[in-house]
Every structure is written in structure tokens, then in C-alpha cells.
Amino acid sequence: MLLVIDVGNTHIVFGVFEEGKLLYDWRIATAKERTSDEYGLLFEQIFKYHGLCPKNVGDVIISSVVPPLMHTLSSMSRKYFDKEPIVVGPGIKTGMNIKYDNPREVGADRIVNAVAGYEKYGGPLIIVDFGTAITFCAISKEGDYLGGVIAPGIKISSEALFSRAAKLPKVELSKPDMVIGKNTVNSIQSGLVYGYVGLVDFIIEKMKEEMKEEGEVKTIVATGGFASLIATESKYINKIDKLLTLDGLRIIYNRNK
Template sequence: MMLLAIEQGNTNTLFAVHDGETWIAQWRAATEATRTADEYAVWLSQLLSMAGLALGALDGCIISSVVPQSIFNLRNLSRRYLHVEPMVIGENVDLGIEIRIQKPSEAGADRLVNAIGAHITYPGALLIIDSGTATTFDVVAADGAFEGGAIAPGINLSMQALHNAAARLPRVAIQKPQAVIGTDTVSAMQSGVFWGYISLIEGLIRRIKDEFGKPMTVIGTGGVASLFENATTAIDRWDHDLTILGMLEIYRRNPHFGKQ
């Protein structure tokens, strides 16, 4: 099996190739809802070639996207260039987990995929913190069921909102400041957003644990998660591959998808 996993968030899209034993290649592109299947194919074929691979070698495809208008073009990429009917999470795909929230259809594909990837990797009840365009806090029961959580704006959105709403505040890069007390505008903004986010994460972890009432392992993941590593002890493990691990597991649970 040569599987192409496409995980599309609001900001970035990850393309990863699994050869049946391990992940052998991963690439990221900016998410653009209007990018056509042909444009994807040109970009992807060049990267595959650099890795000694080819589009024709891929015989499976799974797509997880939170951008509905992009799914049409990603589906055509798989059909036209891989000659494979893609598995699209959320479209009659058996996830193999119970979704214990009031409206299961509202659970985002990315959150459910993370829940599966975490459950097959770590024992017991889990709290998954995914830092991206939004920062999500998702509770996974010991039996693997998705039990809901919390959603907050991502750190980049917060910094952008600060710049857009306040005429005199500049656009600055997000990084871990050396001190909490800033001595100029840029360092003060960096401190407020960075340490403010650490406090948001730590505070929500504490409240969720108190409400859940059982031991939980806290897992950090997501595109900007590396910003927070070594800045808090509230997160037990950092795992940047949760999403693709979950996608691989879902693909294996649905063996009826195949070539056209």
C-alpha cells in the first residue's frame, strides 16, 4: 500500500505518504480554497519526484478537511491523477468511535481524527490540545469516545486581531519573550499574547480536569504547538503526528475503498 493522506486545516494543508510500514514523506502547503486539482498535481508531482516517488505509485488516498469548498478539488486530484476514489472523512466513513456530544455532526473532522490517533497511541482518558488557526481542547474517554471540549481563537488570530483593531500597534512575530514585563511595544505585545496563551492553556486544562473528575493525559499537537514546548508543564506529551496516525487508522478501518 502507498497511501496519500491529505490533512487540510484553515491555514496549512499537509500531504503525507505512507508505504504500509512507515511515513516516508511529508509536505505542507498554504491552504488555498481555489487551488485546482491540476495545480495540486503539478506541485505534488515535483515533490514526489524529489523524494524518488511518483503519483502513479500511490494507490490509496484519504482526505480530512475543515474547508468544504476545497474537497471538490482534492477529490479530483485523487480521481484524475491517482486513479483512486478517495476516502473523505465525514462522508459515510466509519470512524469506529462513539461521539458523545449533543450534535455529533458538528464535530470537526480534525478533532475526531486527533481523538482516534491519540486513543490508539496513549492509554486512558486524554485531553488533546491542538494549536492551529483555532486552539481546540478535546476530551477522549478511556474507551476512545469523543466527549467534546473547548475551542478558542488561535494565537496567530489573536495577534492579528490586536494589530487590526489598534491603529498604533504594529504587526509583530510571535515568539517566546525573554521576560513577562515588556519594555517596549513589541516585547509587550509578544509577552501578552504568548504568556496570555500559556495561561489560557493552563487554565482550561485545570478546569477541564476538575470537571472531568478522572485522571487524564494531556497531549499537545498542531501546527504551532512547537511554540509552547518547554513553556508549560501542564502538557504531558507533545505529538505532532496525531492527525496522520488517526487518518491511517481510519483508512485501515474502511478497507472497501480502492481503485476505480
């Protein structure tokens, strides 16, 4: 089995592949204060709950945008799975040309998504990842990483509104029935959900214009925890692939094993 781990600022998403097929996937909260032993025991419990044996893990690959957890999870991999993990970063073969001013600045999650997106859907394409931040990635018809956009995520905006506006309540992030809210909760939900739909569609529209020399961008993929909430209302997003990052880790592993 191959254990793939994607470490985000809010969640750690991980899963196990066997012969290229994803058997299980899980999502847990990212906790920087947890030790390698705490993560190891948590992974062991999850594995045993699903009838999986940690000893059957043949390899581990990790991507992370949380530097303090890289050492923690690498130590966990060695101690609890007896494997030296492959870490997505400089020196790793991705098969993708990064046309960024400084390629080292591109987050590991964005590269992993781009690799998976191009492998699964071809190019040119745009990938929108709805995580702690919303990232937009542009991939050329030849599979080059052209660049992208980073915007604050919907949860960050929600928490900022609640913490900075004394009379506004904290609300559930869900889509209201109408744009015009009849109460404060629905009004906030409308502003967050439909406001972000507008943000996403406008940025995609501008990206498509700037990518004209690549040909028509027909594929726009959404991934990440809030993908379904926003993407279903977008006039441009035509695919939702919530496990795109895990597929990307599998692909990168196969190119480096």
C-alpha cells in the same frame, strides 16, 4: 503507498505512509482559489523532488474543515493519482463513539486527532490542537469522544491586534525571554505567548476537573503548527505530537479499507 491529506483553514498537511511508516510529510498554504490541476501539479512536483512516483500511491484519504476544497482535492486525487479518495465524514468507521449533541458538528480534524490520540496513548486524555483555532478534545478511558472547547488561535489574535490597533506593529510569533517586555515588540509577544499559555492551562485544569469520573487524566497531548511555542511553557501538556492527525488518518484508513 498511502497518501494522507489533512486540510486546515491555514495549512494543508499531507504525507505518505508505506507499511505503516511515515516516509515524508509536508505543509503547504491552504488556497481555496487553487484548482484541482494546480494542486495536482504541486503534489507531483513535491513527490518528484523526493524521488517518489505518484503512480505508487495505492490509496488516498482526506480530512477537511474547508468544504470548498473537498471537491477540488477529490478531483485531484482521481486525476493525478487515479484513486477515489476516502473522505472522513458521516458513514466512515472511526471506532469511536461521539458523545456530542450532534455528532455531525464535530470537525473531521478533531475526530481524526481523537482516534490517533486514543490509539497511541490510551485514555482518558485531552488533546490540544494549535491551529487556526485552538481546539481541546476530551476522550474517555473507554475511548469515547466526550466533547471539547474551541478558542481563537494565536495567529488570529495576533492579526486582530495588528489590524485594529493603529500604533501596534505586526510581530513575529516567538517567545520573549521575559514576561515583562522592555519594548513594544516584546510586550506584544509576551501577551500573546504567555497569555495563551494561561488560557490553555486554565481550560485544561477545568476539563480535568470535569473528567474526574474517568479517572486521573495523565496524558495531555499537543499537536498542530503552534504546539511547540505554547506547549513547552504549559504546566499540564506532557506530550507534543505534531503529526498526530496524519497518524489518525492512517488508522482510520485501516479501519475502512
